[in-house]
Amino acid sequence: xxxxxxxxxxxxxxxxxTVKEDQVVNPWxxxxxxGGKIDYDKLIEKFGCQRLDHSLVSRVERLTSRSAHVxxxxxxxxxxxxxxxxxxxxxxxxRFYLYTGRGPSSEALHLGHLxxxxxxxxxxxxxxxxxxxxxxxxxxxxxxxxxxxxxxxxARENAKDIIACGFDITRTFIFTDFDFVGGAFYQNMVRVAxxxxxxxxxxxxxxxxxxxxxxxxxxxxxxxxxxxxxFPHLFTGKDxxxxxxxxxxxxDPYFRMTRDVAPRIGYQKPALIESSFFPALQGETGKMxxxxxxxxxxxxxxxxxxxxxxxxxxxxxxxxxxxxxRKYGANLEVDIPVKYLGFFLEDDxxxxxxxxxxxxxxxxxxxxxxxxxxxxxxxxxxxxxxxAAVTDEIVDAFMAVRPLPFMFS
Amino acid sequence: xxxxxxxxxxxxxxxxxTVKEDQVVNPWxxxxxxGGKIDYDKLIEKFGCQRLDHSLVSRVERLTSRSAHVxxxxxxxxxxxxxxxxxxxxxxxxRFYLYTGRGPSSEALHLGHLxxxxxxxxxxxxxxxxxxxxxxxxxxxxxxxxxxxxxxxxARENAKDIIACGFDITRTFIFTDFDFVGGAFYQNMVRVAxxxxxxxxxxxxxxxxxxxxxxxxxxxxxxxxxxxxxFPHLFTGKDxxxxxxxxxxxxDPYFRMTRDVAPRIGYQKPALIESSFFPALQGETGKMxxxxxxxxxxxxxxxxxxxxxxxxxxxxxxxxxxxxxRKYGANLEVDIPVKYLGFFLEDDxxxxxxxxxxxxxxxxxxxxxxxxxxxxxxxxxxxxxxxAAVTDEIVDAFMAVRPLPFMFS
Numbered sequence: 001x002x003x004x005x006x007x008x009x010x011x012x013x014x015x016x017x018t019v020k021e022d023q024v025v026n027p028w029x030x031x032x033x034x035g036g037k038i039d040y041d042k043l044i045e046k047f048g049c050q051r052l053d054h055s056l057v058s059r060v061e062r063l064t065s066r067s068a069h070v071x072x073x074x075x076x077x078x079x080x081x082x083x084x085x086x087x088x089x090x091x092x093x094x095r096f097y098l099y100t101g102r103g104p105s106s107e108a109l110h111l112g113h114l115x116x117x118x119x120x121x122x123x124x125x126x127x128x129x130x131x132x133x134x135x136x137x138x139x140x141x142x143x144x145x146x147x148x149x150x151x152x153x154x155a156r157e158n159a160k161d162i163i164a165c166g167f168d169i170t171r172t173f174i175f176t177d178f179d180f181v182g183g184a185f186y187q188n189m190v191r192v193a194x195x196x197x198x199x200x201x202x203x204x205x206x207x208x209x210x211x212x213x214x215x216x217x218x219x220x221x222x223x224x225x226x227x228x229x230x231f232p233h234l235f236t237g238k239d240x241x242x243x244x245x246x247x248x249x250x251x252d253p254y255f256r257m258t259r260d261v262a263p264r265i266g267y268q269k270p271a272l273i274e275s276s277f278f279p280a281l282q283g284e285t286g287k288m289x290x291x292x293x294x295x296x297x298x299x300x301x302x303x304x305x306x307x308x309x310x311x312x313x314x315x316x317x318x319x320x321x322x323x324x325x326r327k328y329g330a331n332l333e334v335d336i337p338v339k340y341l342g343f344f345l346e347d348d349x350x351x352x353x354x355x356x357x358x359x360x361x362x363x364x365x366x367x368x369x370x371x372x373x374x375x376x377x378x379x380x381x382x383x384x385x386x387x388a389a390v391t392d393e394i395v396d397a398f399m400a401v402r403p404l405p406f407m408f409s
Numbered sequence: 410x411x412x413x414x415x416x417x418x419x420x421x422x423x424x425x426x427t428v429k430e431d432q433v434v435n436p437w438x439x440x441x442x443x444g445g446k447i448d449y450d451k452l453i454e455k456f457g458c459q460r461l462d463h464s465l466v467s468r469v470e471r472l473t474s475r476s477a478h479v480x481x482x483x484x485x486x487x488x489x490x491x492x493x494x495x496x497x498x499x500x501x502x503x504r505f506y507l508y509t510g511r512g513p514s515s516e517a518l519h520l521g522h523l524x525x526x527x528x529x530x531x532x533x534x535x536x537x538x539x540x541x542x543x544x545x546x547x548x549x550x551x552x553x554x555x556x557x558x559x560x561x562x563x564a565r566e567n568a569k570d571i572i573a574c575g576f577d578i579t580r581t582f583i584f585t586d587f588d589f590v591g592g593a594f595y596q597n598m599v600r601v602a603x604x605x606x607x608x609x610x611x612x613x614x615x616x617x618x619x620x621x622x623x624x625x626x627x628x629x630x631x632x633x634x635x636x637x638x639x640f641p642h643l644f645t646g647k648d649x650x651x652x653x654x655x656x657x658x659x660x661d662p663y664f665r666m667t668r669d670v671a672p673r674i675g676y677q678k679p680a681l682i683e684s685s686f687f688p689a690l691q692g693e694t695g696k697m698x699x700x701x702x703x704x705x706x707x708x709x710x711x712x713x714x715x716x717x718x719x720x721x722x723x724x725x726x727x728x729x730x731x732x733x734x735r736k737y738g739a740n741l742e743v744d745i746p747v748k749y750l751g752f753f754l755e756d757d758x759x760x761x762x763x764x765x766x767x768x769x770x771x772x773x774x775x776x777x778x779x780x781x782x783x784x785x786x787x788x789x790x791x792x793x794x795x796x797a798a799v800t801d802e803i804v805d806a807f808m809a810v811r812p813l814p815f816m817f818s
Contacts, residue, residue, distance in 0.1 A: 138599050142599060145603075148599065148600060178592070178596050179592065180591070181590070181595045182591020183588065183591065186591065187557045187587050190557065193621060193626065194621050194623045196622050197618065197620065197621050198607065201622055202618075208607075209606065210606050210607070210608060211606065212603050212605055212606050212607075213602050213609075213625055213626050213629070214599055214605075214626075216607055216626060217625060219622070220623075
């Protein structure tokens with residue numbers, strides 16, 4: 001508890017300072033210092049979470065008897081809170097549950113949106129545990145000024161993309177806040193809200209006096225899926241079941257708050273496993289923008305669009321002439337095709353080969369991009385096929401408020 | 410809309426002023442200036458509501474073909490907002506619905522708690538309209554630091570006292586927030602919350618930075634029963650049904666806010682009919698206090714307790730000696746037995762007789778108190794009998810989320 005309190009205190013001090021912050025990372029804004037790259041080491045220090053080191057990855061492999069997911073062994077998920085305790089629980093033969101989610105603000109997801117879901121599917125398969133997925137249609141209605149109806153429609157559309165990631169329906173409950181808030185879930189919202197002052201959310205989230213009370217009152221909605229008692233149809237009698245939350249690190253403020261409150265209301269703190277951000281095509285200093293479709297690859301893109309976007313917009317670390325490239329090689333630190341391959345090319349040997357050949361100039365940008373286009377086209381095509389098979393009935397089935405009798409089998 | 414905005418603006422200006430306010434009236438504090446009496450004329454002016462005058466009372470009698478309730482003809486309900494529009498609606502042959510409620514903070518209700526429910530029952534009978542009753546167990550959990558479980562238990566206990574007032578189950582839906590918040594109701598909460606800034610609730614309710622976000626986020630919960638779309642099981646397809654809220658005037662801030670927001674989200678403003686406060690036994694300057702059982706008559710009191718409380722504690726306007734009393738008569742302005750009879754003695758002629766005889770000294774305090782003890786004992790005994798007949802099954806039946814097919818019959 002002391003840990004979260006001091007962290008929140010630090011966040012408050014930082015955000016109320018008048019000097020320009022190094023970098024801003026919260027659920028609604030991610031911006032690096034002076035247009036540079038996010039400094040993840042500083043973020044870990046500021047948020048007070050822990051680095052996910054190699055020994056933890058090895059432990060996961062040992063416990064699950066399978067090789068770790070690409071996102072884990074290549075450091076996409078790079079930070080955590082109490083993930084080691086979750087592994088202790090698992091090693092003792094007990095179980096836990098997974099909680100992740102999404103704010104359904106756009107019609108089509110881009111590849112960055114898929115990252116937490118692809119990783120969560122791996123965790124579900126590897127640990128054989130239940131999963132709750134929250135679609136915060138209420139949040140998007142309040143932050144993006146969407147109507148209730150439009151937010152709900154987007155939530156269902158996004159649910160299809162999420163289901164297309166391959167979640168196991170016997171272990172997965174998907175819900176939207178506009179449909180599911182109430183009863184035990186709402187009771188937990190009130191329990192949490194009682195423990196968090198306005199000053200506190202100003203410190204954690206940077207809310208102002210001009211923000212509406214919907215925003216100010218929202219954090220408990222995202223907090224309470226961390227507690228098994230919010231889901232009586234799933235976890236009755238399992239009040240001490242631990243929860244593991246895979247998410248991007250911009251969501252950390254919600255769960256810092258949640259972990260601060262949990263012991264005060266007699267609940268277990270959720271554990272977290274947190275990812276870095278997926279870069280825009282224009283480079284890690286750019287942001288993927290909903291208003292610029294060329295800043296990201298969308299799961300609805302055609303092979304032609306993917307080819308065009310990668311070739312035209314993916315920021316290259318290669319040299320400006322072939323001669324210079326052969327001579328100096330590519331700068332992998334800024335090269336987006338290599339970074340994207342790091343997310344989606346599963347073969348470690350091939351990736352190492354590409355990085356080596358490219359960095360010494362034996363491989364050209366065009367060749368790397370060609371391989372990336374193949375990888376992304378295959379990924380997107382596979383996703384589109386899977387999504388086309390997700391009917392409204394399947395969405396209803398995932399969202400049905402029902403027990404999951406085989407969720408731990 | 411301009412009306413509510415300017416009112417809220419005035420409230421904000423007042424509560425942020427550093428000078429001592431004349432009087433404070435909000436849902437959590439009622440205190441007069443310098444320990445005197447509440448100035449209801451000033452309250453009407455400050456809140457921006459209208460006085461409920463004799464012509465409106467006559468119109469009610471004409472439209473309902475029955476004599477107005479004691480609380481109406483004797484000015485207990487003394488202020489309103491758009492009550493005339495509700496009567497217009499009714500006169501055109503259309504219908505409306507009633508909404509009232511209670512924060513279930515105590516085991517036993519006192520007579521003051523019964524006032525809005527007795528009056529609401531009269532309105533339901535006279536106009537033959539549906540009624541929703543909200544038990545804000547969430548509010549009491551947050552303000553009184555009760556547990557969720559204790560708040561829910563008190564809500565059910567209080568529901569029995571409310572049902573004992575004689576509501577018609579074919580026209581009445583009772584709900585607790587912890588059970589009913591969700592779905593369309595929650596969607597309306599979000600619609601309202603989006604329209605109200607932190608600054609606004611500071612102005613209306615006097616919240617501070619140290620208040621928890623449960624309090625700050627609560628007002629929409631009490632606002633949305635004003636909108637028929639919050640109750641799809643009752644009012645589907647009746648989005649323009651008007652709502653009339655009978656309540657004590659300390660609840661006005663909630664509905665000032667609600668009326669301000671309503672047109673911005675395409676909803677009808679609720680109308681209000683508002684009562685003055687029921688005085689403590691110790692006099693109108695005193696407050697009925699939960700920690701002092703002798704400050705009020707409770708619906709659980711025995712005849713002996715009622716007799717003892719009235720005789721020992723009811724503040725008398727009579728003179729200190731029989732000689733002086735015969736000479737000067739009683740001061741009815743401060744006399745609690747006469748005020749209580751004004752609430753509960755139905756016979757206008759008898760009340761006038763008592764007031765006249767008492768004021769000129771022909772009737773003694775003891776005689777007036779004796780009559781009051783009879784009236785209250787009968788009232789409380791009748792209530793206790795009715796409450797004893799309210800089983801858990803009956804509570805469940807009133808709280809069942811169900812259509813009310815005969816609610817307008």
